[in-house]
Amino acid sequence: MAPTPPHLVTVLEQFHVAPIPAPAAGQPRALPLTFFDLVFWSIPPVQRLFFYDNANLLDVSDFTLGELPRFRNSLAAALHHLYPLAGKLTCEVAEGVAPPELVLSDGDSVPLTVAVSGDDFRDLAGEHARDTTRLRPLLPALPKHGGSRSQQGVLAVQITVFPRAGICIGTTVHHAVADGASYTHLLSTWAAAHRIGHEGNRAVAMDVPPLFDRGVVRDDAGLREAFLRDHRALGTADGYEPLDDWDLSRRPGVVLATFRFTEKQLRALGRHAESETSARCSPNALACGAAWAGIVHARGSGWGLEGAPAPDAHFGFVTGCKPRASPPILANYFGNCLGLCRVHAKRELTAATASAAIWRAIEGLGEEGSVFRGSQGWVRWVREYASARAVTVAGSPKLGVYAAADFGGAWGRPTKVEIAYVERTGALALAESGHDGHGGIEVGLALPRAEMEAFRTFYLDGSTC
Missing domain, CATH: 3.30.559.10 (Chloramphenicol acetyltransferase-like domain)
Incomplete structure (x- = not known):
């Protein structure tokens, strides 16, 4: 259309x-x-x-x-x-x-x-x-x-x-x-x-x-x-804009699409990741890993400066710090309470290796105080990740936005939720995929149309497993 x-x-x-x-x-x-x-x-x-x-x-x-x-x-x-x-x-x-x-x-x-x-x-x-x-x-x-x-x-x-x-x-x-x-x-x-x-x-x-x-x-x-x-x-x-390297909003032909990872798909991804890497990944890590690998694939191995080797792939996510702070912060605190986490990998990513890399970073957060190591660099990390065109995460299935936005009456739950600002941050938009009763995780992303088609092919042709 x-x-x-x-x-x-x-x-x-x-x-x-x-x-x-x-x-x-x-x-x-x-x-x-x-x-x-x-x-x-x-x-x-x-x-x-x-x-x-x-x-x-x-x-x-x-x-x-x-x-x-x-x-x-x-x-x-x-x-x-x-x-x-x-x-x-x-x-x-x-x-x-x-x-x-x-x-x-x-x-x-x-x-x-x-x-x-x-x-x-x-x-x-x-x-x-x-x-x-x-x-x-x-x-x-x-x-x-x-x-x-x-x-x-x-x-x-x-x-x-x-x-x-x-x-x-x-x-x-x-x-x-x-x-x-x-x-x-x-x-x-x-x-x-x-x-x-x-x-x-x-x-x-x-x-x-x-x-x-x-x-x-x-x-x-x-x-x-x-x-x-x-x-x-x-x-x-x-007035300096430090995130221009991420921002696609000024470029023509950018599209937004949603890809669902059903519970059945996530189980299959999990089995494959464990057989290939020995990592028993969470559903979030599996969905993010498959999407990260798909974006790297869509960009192509030649992304980077002409004549230079392709740079490493970068992934970033946030983690809740309320229970990790000392002393812990109450759950009803209003404001930001997130820490930044980084993952680096070679660009020859598969869904399994990308998921395992993310999961190992998540597992590492279990050690007391680990999330705050390197926290002095958090503001600089944002700029560095924009320059590297890192894939990051916005939203979380744990937020339950479909249920939270239930206005009742003639409206009920939304039929679709979009995190539209991913066009400007290069992030994966995560949400629970529960409004149709099938469960799983929704991943929304914004890409130039040619890259989106390449990502869709990666998603559909079985490469995610």
Whole structure:
């Protein structure tokens, strides 16, 4: 199917959704960024798309008059509990200025855009390769404040109506304020408020409220100051974009597609990996290893400088640090709490050898304190991995985004979830593949069309085993 021009998305209304009720007077209004947050300071905002199939949605007015007030009220109710997401991030790391912090002031809110699209909903919500230019208009931009880069909103939401087909909810969140677990906390709270039909006059109850106290993150090694120095050295404060080597969004012909690894496939991959490498890999390691090997294959052995040997293949992933910190950080802590992990391998990768390399790195995290070895270099690693065009990971099946985004009623769970910002980070977008009852893992990736076809061939012809 030929791509539909992106101008078919038309903005109808723009709202500003504030926390309702307002946060209690005793709640902290300024949250300094920890060293965990600063790791992701220069990463592009995390953007997700949630497609909800509903053929009974007749037209735009059917949604704006009947459903939109519930979406707005339930978002306001969720922001009551997760109020920092309505605030602004101070965006300077220059020498002599106050370090970045997330601040909520009276009147702050989250922008909510309502739009309508004439594009083909079912085609956009599919798993086949789709031109990324068709998806970008469904994603909201983070607002700038004061006409400068000194302050920036940290969350934006867009709901796009597809008459007689469904809706798409697009979210954009600054990675320096929330990791995947914190984002899912927002999503599940919003969905829960929507399911109970919140009317805006009381907050939805929460069993365990989020913890915003930055004092629970110990920094005995002085990583926060080290990361601020690294960001200054990389020139981020002057607008330098350190991740251009990953970014495909300015190149023509880039497509986004999803590949499923069913439980049956993963078992077969696991048996093959164990016979070839003796490693008993986890399902995540198997899916990531097969995808990593497929991308290296799709790029071709000649990737690199002309006349030079092909460089090693690089893979990066994050791991949760709440239970690994000393002392451990409570599960309801809101913010980033992730460590960076690196894997190197020769480019002659198979799915089995790639999976085994990833699994051995995961196994190595079992040793106390191992995740923080080399942590002084985390900010520099991000830049180095971008330069090496490393394959990295976004999302996790453990987050359960399909279940978290269950708005109930006419919407239920999304039919498709996309982590759209992988176009800019080269990451594998991981999610549970449970919405159809077959289990397994979904892997989404963005590649130039020729590389995507080569990857698809690798995936389908049995090379993954």
